[in-house]
Amino acid sequence: MKPVIALTKGRLEKQFIRFLEERNYNVDPLLDKGRKLQVETDQFFAFFAKGTDVATYVEYGIADLGIVGEDILMEFQPDVFDLLPLPFGKCRFAIAGEPNQNPDQRKQRIATKYPNITTKYFRDQGKSIDIVKLEGSVELAPLLGLADDIVDIVETGNTLRENGLVVKEEMFSISARCIANRTSLKLKKNILSPLIDSFWIEEVIK
Template identity: 85%
Template sequence: MKPVIALTKGRLEKQFMEFLQERGYDVRPLLNKGRKLQVETDDFFAVFAKGIDVATYVEHGIADIGIVGEDILLECQPDVFDLLPLPFGKCRFAIAGDPTAVNPMRKQRIATKYPNITTKYFRERGKSVDILKLEGSVELAPLLGLADDIVDIVETGSTLKENGLVVKEEMFTLSARCIANRNSLKLKKAILSPLLDSFRIEEAVI
């Protein structure tokens, strides 16, 4: 029996491949998977999904562990065990907007893909704002007057700059996380421990 790992497709997927290679794993089956969504390696089975779906597969025990962005855990709060941070996927949450905009007389409007994170952040600071949930490019909202500012994940800041926006307030930093199904940690400890121990090599320096 091999562990089942759910991987977030895209940027985290590529960074996790490099992470595995550094630890001596043969990732050739993963790199050469083409359009396959399930791949078997010598050490584990891998499934590829969007971030929120990774958390769902882990929560329901389809996957034993998952590699997911910390934003998914904070926003959606899936019922999984948050095992440890990983040394990649680094980014930050920030409030951004038009630096020339005048402070509104009305309640501040914030556009974001992350209403739960945003609500919690402002509530903890005693601020009342109106939150507009968007699914696409939130940078458009202040440009068209839908919102005063946005709350979003920022990596390089290039998208903000290209659209004339600036970071107004740094909120907090994020990283990729290794999550686990609660039952798998108990029932499959023998097969999961070697894999998880190899992931923990960098834990002390994060």
């Protein structure tokens, strides 16, 4: 029996494959998968899904482990075990908007893909805001007058700069995380432990 890992498609998937290569795993099946959504390697089975779905597959025990962005855990709070941070997928949450904007007296309106994270952050600061939930490019919201500012994940800041926006406040940093199904950790400890142990790094990531 091999462990089953759910991988977030796209950037995190590629970074995780490089992470495995550095630990001398045979990643050829992952690199040569074509359009396959499921792959078997020498050490584990893997399948590929969107980040929110990765957390769901792990929560329901379809996958033993998952590689997912910390933002997914914070926003949706799935019932999984947050096992350990990983040394990739590093970025930060920030408040951004147009420079030199003069705030008025009304309640601030914030556009974001992350209403729960945003609400908690401002509440912890004792501030009340109105949230506009968007799914696409939140950078449009202040440019078109839908919102005063945005809350989003920032990696390089290039998208903000190219659209005339600036970071107004750094909120906190996040990284990729390895999550686990709670039952799998108990019942499949023997087959999961070698894999999990190989993921540990000496550097403390946050």
